[in-house]
Amino acid sequence: MTRATGRWPKADPDSGVEDATLLILEWLGEQGVGAMIRVDxxxxxxxxxxxxxxxxxxxxxxxxxxxGRSVTECIGGALLKLREAGLDVPF
Incomplete structure (x- = not known):
């Protein structure tokens, strides 16, 4: 078993936005925005x-x-809409 090195993994810019999804949700919560992602x-x-x-x-x-049809497509579209709404999401 490996030891945890921190609360959140570091986002890898080469592996896609899905790796940053939890970081995005956490950042939104810190801004007072309630947010969720789900699969149906x-x-x-x-x-x-x-x-x-x-x-x-x-x-x-x-x-x-x-x-979106994938988590990448969904979060990518969400980031565009959030930025259009004036939130400068840092991921």
């Missing part, structure tokens, strides 16, 4: 985009949602 098994079975990101509160004037 029923939508997977139906061949629809199964990943959903939702956020609201804090500096967001209204809630927002982004969907």
């Amino acid at each position: 098994a029923e939508r997977i079975r139906d061949g629809r985009p199964a990943w959903t990101f939702a956020a609201g509160g804090g500096p967001l004037l209204e809630g927002m949602r982004a969907d």
Whole structure:
């Protein structure tokens, strides 16, 4: 068994945004934004985009949602929408 070296892993910029997802959620919470990401098994079975990101509160004037067929697509779309809403997400 390995010992934990810290609370959060360091994001690897070459491995994709999915590695930074928890860091993004934590940062949003620190800004007063409630956020979540989920996967819907029923939508997977139906061949629809199964990943959903939702956020609201804090500096967001209204809630927002982004969907995707993969966690990368979902979070990538969410980051674009968050930046359009004026949040400069540092990841």
